[in-house]
Amino acid sequence: MQSTPDLPGSLPQGLPDPASAAQLEALAADLRAAGLPLLRSAGELESLAADGFVYSPVLQPLLCGLRAQIGVRVQAPEEVLQVAAACSRHGVSLTVRGAATGNYGQCIPLAGGLLLETSGLNRLRQVDASSGVFTAEPGIVLAELDRQLLAHGREQRLLPSTVRTACLGGYVAGGSGGIGSLRWGFLRDPGHLLGVEMVTLEAQPRLLQLDASAARPLNHAYGTNGIFTALTMASAPAVAWRQWVLDFEDWSAALAAAQQLSGSALELKALCVLEAAVAARLPWPQGCPDGSGGAHRLLLLAAPDATAVLESWIKELGGRLSWSAPQGQSRGVPLRELTWNHTTLHVRSQDSGWTYLQLLLPQPEAPALEALRERWGEDLLWHLEAVRSQGRQRFACLPLVRWRGAQALQELIDQARDLGCLLFNPHVISVEDGGLGVVDADQVDAKRAYDPAGLMNPGKLRGWT
Numbered sequence: 144m145q146s147t148p149d150l151p152g153s154l155p156q157g158l159p160d161p162a163s164a165a166q167l168e169a170l171a172a173d174l175r176a177a178g179l180p181l182l183r184s185a186g187e188l189e190s191l192a193a194d195g196f197v198y199s200p201v202l203q204p205l206l207c208g209l210r211a212q213i214g215v216r217v218q219a220p221e222e223v224l225q226v227a228a229a230c231s232r233h234g235v236s237l238t239v240r241g242a243a244t245g246n247y248g249q250c251i252p253l254a255g256g257l258l259l260e261t262s263g264l265n266r267l268r269q270v271d272a273s274s275g276v277f278t279a280e281p282g283i284v285l286a287e288l289d290r291q292l293l294a295h296g297r298e299q300r301l302l303p304s305t306v307r308t309a310c311l312g313g314y315v316a317g318g319s320g321g322i323g324s325l326r327w328g329f330l331r332d333p334g335h336l337l338g339v340e341m342v343t344l345e346a347q348p349r350l351l352q353l354d355a356s357a358a359r360p361l362n363h364a365y366g367t368n369g370i371f372t373a374l375t376m377a378s379a380p381a382v383a384w385r386q387w388v389l390d391f392e393d394w395s396a397a398l399a400a401a402q403q404l405s406g407s408a409l410e411l412k413a414l415c416v417l418e419a420a421v422a423a424r425l426p427w428p429q430g431c432p433d434g435s436g437g438a439h440r441l442l443l444l445a446a447p448d449a450t451a452v453l454e455s456w457i458k459e460l461g462g463r464l465s466w467s468a469p470q471g472q473s474r475g476v477p478l479r480e481l482t483w484n485h486t487t488l489h490v491r492s493q494d495s496g497w498t499y500l501q502l503l504l505p506q507p508e509a510p511a512l513e514a515l516r517e518r519w520g521e522d523l524l525w526h527l528e529a530v531r532s533q534g535r536q537r538f539a540c541l542p543l544v545r546w547r548g549a550q551a552l553q554e555l556i557d558q559a560r561d562l563g564c565l566l567f568n569p570h571v572i573s574v575e576d577g578g579l580g581v582v583d584a585d586q587v588d589a590k591r592a593y594d595p596a597g598l599m600n601p602g603k604l605r606g607w608t
Contacts, residue, residue, distance in 0.1 A: 149556050150201050150549050150570055154253055155602040161255030162212055162235045170257065173229040174215055179222060182214030182260070191258055195246035198487055200498055200546050201570040206248045211238065211258035218263035220342065220350055220372040227348035227370065230257055236598045237344060239366040241282060241313030244305040246484055247569055247577055249317040249365040253602040261312060264372060270295045275378040276337060281312020281371040297378040300327040300335060304485035312371045315362055319567070319578075320539070321483050322413045322444070324530040325405060327379070331362050340373035343593040351593075360589035365574050367604040368590035382446050384412050386478040388431055388466040389457055390438035394418065396461035397439040398509060398527075403460065405529040405536045409453070410446035414529035415482040417442065421524050421543060424490045429475040431466035442478050444470065483541065486526050490543055498570075500555070502540040503532060505563030512540075514562055519555060522547065540564070573605040582606035 162170070174181055182188060192210035196202040217223050230237045236256030243250050252258060264280040267288060271277070275297045279288055285306045289298055301323040303309050309318075315336060320329040330336065339358040343349045350372070353361070361369045391397035401416045417425070422434030434440065441462065445453060457464055470477065481489065487499045504527070505511055515523055522545035527538045544555065552570070560566060571577050574586065587606040590597070597607055 148553055149566070149568055149576070150553055151205065151572055154205055155572060155605070155608070157608050158254045158602050159236055159597075162233070166233045166235055167213055170229050170233045170235050171213060173232070174226065177222070177225045177229075179215050179217065179225065182216065182258070188212075188214060188258075191240060191243075191260065192251065194243040194248060194250055195484070196248040196251065198246045198484070198491065198498060199570045201549060201552070202248055202572070205572070206251050209251050209253060210255075211252045212255040214258040214260055216260045216263055220264075220340065223259070223264075223342045223370055223372055224348045224350060226257070226259055227342050227344050228346065230598060231344055231346045231348065231596065234596070234598070236601050237370075238600045239312075239316070239370055241310040241316075242284065242305075242308050243313070244303065244309040245313060245317040247317065248572060249603065250313070252600070253572075256598075259370065261371075262310065264312075265310075267291045268373060270297065270378075275380070276375060277378055278373055278375045279311055280373050282310050285309050285311060285314065292378055293381050296381050298381040299323070300377060300379045301330055302479070304480055304483040306479065311374060315374055316364065316366045316371065319363060320530060322479050324528070324539075325411055325414055325536075326531065328531045331359075333359075335377055336362050336374065337377060338375035339369070339371055341369040341371055341593070343369065344598050345593075345595065360583070360585040363574065363578070364586050364589075365600055365603045367574065367594070367600045367607070368586060369593045370599075382410070382412070384444045384470040385447060385450065386428070386466075386468050386470050386473065387441075387443040387445055387453060387464070388427075388478070389441040389443070389462040390436070390465045391441070391462045392438055393461065394439050395509070397441060398512075400460040400462055401441055401527065401529060401538070402508075404441070404443070405538075409449040411449070411529075412444035413442070413479065413482060415442040415486075416440075416525070416527040416529075416538075417481075417486070418525035420521070421486065421490065421526055424493055425481050425486065426476045426489060427481070428466065428468065428473045428478060430468070430473070438465070440465070442482060444479065483528060486541065487543065496546050497543045498546050498552075499541055499544055500559070501567040501569055502542070502559055503530075503565040503567070504538045504540050506537065508538050511559070511562040511564060515555075515559065518558060521545075523555070573603055575605045
């Protein structure tokens with residue numbers, strides 16, 4: 144069994160001291176001289192002091208109450224350069240914030256300092272007509288980005304379930320996959336992020352244009368080693384996706400159907416599997432029966448040409464059609480907001496005693512699921528998402544976990560690992576511990592090159608210390 148605890152009991156060691164009053168006043172004077180709007184009131188700073196870390200009862204007591212000492216909003220790369228120069232000059236740490244829809248405290252300052260709010264950097268700069276490659280600023284909301292791409296016949300390959308509120312920069316800095324991962328894998332897979340425009344944190348900050356290779360260490364780095372001012376990414380042809388809800392009375396049949404569908408030639412954007420006990424706790428689009436009937440559910444986003452196949456195949460798979468409607472034309476909660484971490488959000492809105500884990504299941508999936516259920520019973524509820532990992536169709540598991548304390552959660556993590564599950568831990572603070580658990584030398588080298596004083600989001604990159 145795993146012997147080293149995965150769950151943090153305190154903040155990271157070696158954090159810098161918060162900025163002194165003299166540092167803050169000197170910094171504020173420089174920013175005012177540059178004409179930048181400062182955020183200094185307790186109410187403003189408090190409103191910028193939270194993201195979805197409350198999903199984790201491990202992180203909540205560690206991060207609750209932490210906030211920046213001063214904030215600033217920017218609307219142009221030139222203003223970012225001025226902020227970076229001032230922070231470097233006065234030795235004040237800097238944390239970048241987008242829409243703050245992440246769940247792991249990525250944008251919560253651990254050591255005070257300045258918070259750089261980037262919602263004003265929100266333009267789609269260009270779309271290449273032949274390739275669909277686009278360049279957009281980090282503060283653009285993903286739903287708005289998709290709306291503008293649609294005018295060019297394109298859409299984003301990958302989206303979080305928070306598409307209506309999340310921004311592009313935050314998704315790349317802290318996200319990993321989501322809606323579209325069934326087809327396109329994960330954000331860090333080569334071919335998604337094709338380049339970045341970024342600002343360094345130095346006495347004389349640089350505005351750099353990095354290609355795909357040089358940009359890779361900034362992907363999923365929590366904003367610890369560079370400040371995005373624009374991102375260049377691949378897109379996909381726009382599809383008029385259709386929403387499907389399929390019901391199954393038998394869990395084994397539901398899992399088998401998900402396996403067959405994810406490996407089929409059907410064009411699917413998403414495939415989510417919800418155990419009946421989870422489905423019963425969720426809101427549903429208008430016209431869709433609620434989950435009180437006790438059925439396990441498959442949620443699909445499928446291309447229009449999948450309709451005829453699905454209509455004839457559902458019964459053979461052991462299920463029945465509960466509801467279907469074009470995406471964007473149904474009322475109430477859209478289906479994609481019942482998937483990924485929105486599932487956790489909806490369940491926790493009724494009962495905050497639930498938290499969750501993130502696992503990549505071994506194949507075949509059933510033995511690991513059965514062993515975990517035997518040990519944990521109804522304290523563990525199944526929520527699976529079909530993904531593509533290293534070219535293979537797999538299932539990510541985001542189970543709902545009844546909070547029974549840190550020791551029980553650690554025992555669950557240990558057992559999942561022993562069963563061959565790959566853990567992506569949402570109850571930790573650092574980039575590495577939330578991923579594969581190992582230091583990425585390229586990320587550390589990028590921090591050394593672009594943030595030599597270690598002022599960016601201190602405490603989040605374990606390899607730096």
